[in-house]
Amino acid sequence: MGKSNRNTDRRQAAEALRRQQAAEARRRKIVFGVAIGAAVVLIGGLLVWGIWMNSKPEYEVNEPSAAVTDTYAVQIGDGPVEIDLYIDYMCPACNQFESAYAEQIQSWVDDGSVTVNYHPLTILDRLSSGTEYSSRAAAAAVCAADAGEQQFLDYTLALYANQPAENSEGLTDEELIAIGTDDVGLGADWQSCVEDETYRGWVQEGNANATGEQGVSGTPTAKVNGEVVENSAFADEVQAAIAG
Template identity: 85%
Template sequence: MGKSNRNTDRRQAAEALRKQQAAEAKRRKIVFGTAIGAAVVLIGGLLAWGIWENSKPEFPVNEPAAAVTDSYGVQVGDGPVEVDLYIDYMCPACNQFEQTYAAQIQSWVDDGSVTVNYHPLAILDRLSSGTEYSSRAAAAAVCAADVGEQEFLDYTLALYAGQPAENSEGLTDDELIAIGRDEVGLGSDWESCVDDDTYRGWVSEGNADATSDQGVTGTPTAKVNGEVVENSAFADQVQAAIDAG
């Protein structure tokens, strides 16, 4: 099979996954409010430990080649409505948020309605048995953003599809790379970026900024034009901002 066919297969696989999630989104929204509330409360209660653990960078703070914000967000899209999403790749509630809203977010990005700033955090490093999975996954996702906006979105989708359980060791770096290579079609430069821990320091700085300067008390946290919104009402709030624009 040629390279172009493999890339087509990967794109089709990512699109199929997005469509499957969109089909299930309506059902998830019914139970989303209760589940997300409980999860955020739990994370908020343990946040002080996470701030202490992740506030000091252990790696150089390298600026991504991708478009990023001053508050350590990976910028996707260029629409007038500003959306900020603070996520952790080991957070089950973030996974549910992604599965519920990914297709809608993609639609808003595609039609130029929104700019979405993804802030990959590492609050839940403590729940990966010492492997710092949240930090490693976040840094790998930022590497994907260097390749392109769509690659970042597809890699985020794939990471959540294969999300490890809390209090496990998480995925290894080799498994993080396999997901990007086999499911998203990311290449050797991206693999080197992951292997070199290129953005571990940047993620750590972003974690400290979110929890100290941005007032983030748990994940997922969503902001629309700078204002925190209830996760269960996220789509309605974004659409209202678009309509008001």
């Protein structure tokens, strides 16, 4: 091979190496750019989430005038056996539980056998398309408790009778008020309590307490004298506790 041919080969090899290096540099630049873009999207998403969390309204924690516990439960009855019921007004299983046991619970309350602590939780706010239905319904129910124990129980049953589906927007405030006024007979003071969102902060504190300190992870959860019981065995467990 002549000298000129060898020089040509070297130039071609050098040119090929330069093209390879340039292509590699472009590839690194693209990968770096994509990584930076992804990081910006992630940071942006975290910022939006943080802004949304910080922009959520902070509700004043008002103490109900109804009988309540220090664990944010509405207290019904004054019997020796203590029942704690953790419920969510958007929870279908809670509706089924109430349908199965409401009459029995009422009879225990009426004969002075039990004290029932209703803990209205807000776990399923995430399944109401941003309207926080569980919080709004729970706060309205606590307003009903201020009107009396029976009004709370009647409003609870009325909410379950009109229960919206999960992953819907739930009932509007106007619908919550109509149920209370038309179906339960609650008055103007109750309506003002709902419209003013008087107990939104109280039920949110209750949800945090139940899912935090009390370790409740789902609804319905039932306790008899402080011990969690199976929902299917609830009536038997209460009867056994009453029998002593």
